[in-house]
Amino acid sequence: xxxxxxxxxxxxxxxxxxxxxxxxxxxxxxxxxxxxxxxxxxxxxxxxxxxxxxxxxxxxxxxxxxxxxxxxxxxxxxxxxxxxxxxxxxxxxxxxxxxxxxxxxxxxxxxxxxxxxxxxxxxxxxxxxxxxxxxxxxxxxxxxxxxxxxxxxxxxxxxxxxxxxxxxxxxxxxxxxxxxxxxxxxxxxxxxxxxxxxxxxxxxxxxxxxxxxxxxxxxxxxxxxxxxxxxxxxxxxxxxxxxxxxxxxxxxxxxxxxxxxxxxxxxxxxxxxxxxx
Amino acid sequence: xxxxxxxxxxxxxxxxxxxxxxxxxxxxxxxxxxxxxxxxxxxxxxxxxxxxxxxxxxxxxxxxxxxxxxxxxxxxxxxxxxxxxxxxxxxxxxxxxxxxxxxxxxxxxxxxxxxxxxxxxxxxxxxxxxxxxxxxxxxxxxxxxxxxxxxxxxxxxxxxxxxxxxxxxxxxxxxxxxxxxxxxxxxxxxxxxxxxxxxxxxxxxxxxxxxxxxxxxxxxxxxxxxxxxxxxxxxxxxxxxxxxxxxxxxxxxxxxxxxxxxxxxxxxxxxxxxxxxxxxxxxxxxxxxxxx
Numbered sequence: 001x002x003x004x005x006x007x008x009x010x011x012x013x014x015x016x017x018x019x020x021x022x023x024x025x026x027x028x029x030x031x032x033x034x035x036x037x038x039x040x041x042x043x044x045x046x047x048x049x050x051x052x053x054x055x056x057x058x059x060x061x062x063x064x065x066x067x068x069x070x071x072x073x074x075x076x077x078x079x080x081x082x083x084x085x086x087x088x089x090x091x092x093x094x095x096x097x098x099x100x101x102x103x104x105x106x107x108x109x110x111x112x113x114x115x116x117x118x119x120x121x122x123x124x125x126x127x128x129x130x131x132x133x134x135x136x137x138x139x140x141x142x143x144x145x146x147x148x149x150x151x152x153x154x155x156x157x158x159x160x161x162x163x164x165x166x167x168x169x170x171x172x173x174x175x176x177x178x179x180x181x182x183x184x185x186x187x188x189x190x191x192x193x194x195x196x197x198x199x200x201x202x203x204x205x206x207x208x209x210x211x212x213x214x215x216x217x218x219x220x221x222x223x224x225x226x227x228x229x230x231x232x233x234x235x236x237x238x239x240x241x242x243x244x245x246x247x248x249x250x251x252x253x254x255x256x257x258x259x260x261x262x263x264x265x266x267x268x269x270x271x272x273x274x275x276x277x
Numbered sequence: 278x279x280x281x282x283x284x285x286x287x288x289x290x291x292x293x294x295x296x297x298x299x300x301x302x303x304x305x306x307x308x309x310x311x312x313x314x315x316x317x318x319x320x321x322x323x324x325x326x327x328x329x330x331x332x333x334x335x336x337x338x339x340x341x342x343x344x345x346x347x348x349x350x351x352x353x354x355x356x357x358x359x360x361x362x363x364x365x366x367x368x369x370x371x372x373x374x375x376x377x378x379x380x381x382x383x384x385x386x387x388x389x390x391x392x393x394x395x396x397x398x399x400x401x402x403x404x405x406x407x408x409x410x411x412x413x414x415x416x417x418x419x420x421x422x423x424x425x426x427x428x429x430x431x432x433x434x435x436x437x438x439x440x441x442x443x444x445x446x447x448x449x450x451x452x453x454x455x456x457x458x459x460x461x462x463x464x465x466x467x468x469x470x471x472x473x474x475x476x477x478x479x480x481x482x483x484x485x486x487x488x489x490x491x492x493x494x495x496x497x498x499x500x501x502x503x504x505x506x507x508x509x510x511x512x513x514x515x516x517x518x519x520x521x522x523x524x525x526x527x528x529x530x531x532x533x534x535x536x537x538x539x540x541x542x543x544x545x546x547x548x549x550x551x552x553x554x555x556x557x558x559x560x561x562x563x564x565x566x567x568x569x
Contacts, residue, residue: 079455084383111461121452123471134460137470183456190460 028055030194030224031076036090038071040083045071047248058216058225060239060256062232067245069228073196076226077113078106111138114187116197120179122171127163130171130182134190149189157185158215177208184215195219197227201234213238232272236260244268326541334542339506339524343535348543350507351524355492357511358520361427362434362491367484369431370438378446379468398436405433406500414501421503422515429497434487441483445476478565485558489551495522521547
């Protein structure tokens, strides 16, 4: 797929200072957000968001608390609909289909787009059953296939060696960091196209955080990853592109080096240099 | 300048600590009062009834003579009653709770329904008896059968089961549901595989406690008018029957003194059944309760 010319122009217009860095890529677009607006009741949570997410990249979303970054992430798999008072307008094209369209079922979307949450949330089941949960709900019953999926997913999440001897033990017996990698493995088991991560390391200690960050680098070879983070160093370390959100708006979106070294907007610079937030 | 004057503070300290002790004693007395009353009651029943409580008492039918009177028909009748009440009330109650907690939208009508289910739990049992008499016994023509009484009792304890099941379902953390939805699961798959397994201990505990209320209820049975002296066992859901509290009530109102002791023995049987059910409920709660 080639970059949509019109869309490209919009991005360019938003980031005048950094035209070159965007145009020199010809990567496929996974998510194309166009004029997305979102309201929580009367609160205007997202304002005219235009953002393209590229294949096999890590896209970080940063911004102060309440800026709408998690809301935007949860809109990408329509998890935001679990809050009944939410209304949206605009389009989010995922692989060229508008996911906000009524005919797009959330079940289909969430099968292609996996999610890892802020707090590790394994099920109170065995490690094996946690990983096999996704394949099972999609109708896979064959034990041999399930065994293979479980091993492949746990290897993919770099936790196989730590748990291979205790697959039948409850996932709650693992440490927080291990639980989060189990959740990542569980998400890999449905073989998604995109992985959404909502502050996946905010509940973890530094060493577990490092492991998850390394894992993210490994995973982007096969998946497109969108990660919301409070931690700016983390965004700088692991992401290819960074979007800076402020009170529901995208202030700046560009390659991560550009955002952190030569931001175009004063507010971005203030935020990343710790002047507010 | 300091606002906290040490001498005043120390003087008040003694007062405050004394007040704490006084309140503690008062609350302790309140607890003792209830416990002592219960103990006295139990003691009286056990001493009165224990002599009549033997195998014959369990295997004999009712009789005009206190010595020959037995509780067989009532005990078996109560078990039949439970065989109707348990499935009907649990299936309806859990189904309602799942609908209200997982499917129903949060709007004013549903809030009103939720609130009124809790209110329904406070409606006197005799009102349910009248309802059962009108609908099941007369309109549906079920007569004074196990089925009619079972449906009535089910209605009576339904609100309790619904509320217990709602609470158990609500106690399942939302993160668990999100994890399931996040993998493309439907609502029903999430309920079946995530919510119910976690909520079942709570649902069962609440259900068993509700059933033990149903087994001890008398008023609805009196209103429906089930017989007390039966010389046969029920042979089906439409057959006539009697139940433990009904039998005890009948014995207790007889003029002969000997029947007071028979009634006490009957109460012992009923209480054994109740304690048994409650222990099962406590066992389930302790054994299967999941912590997040």
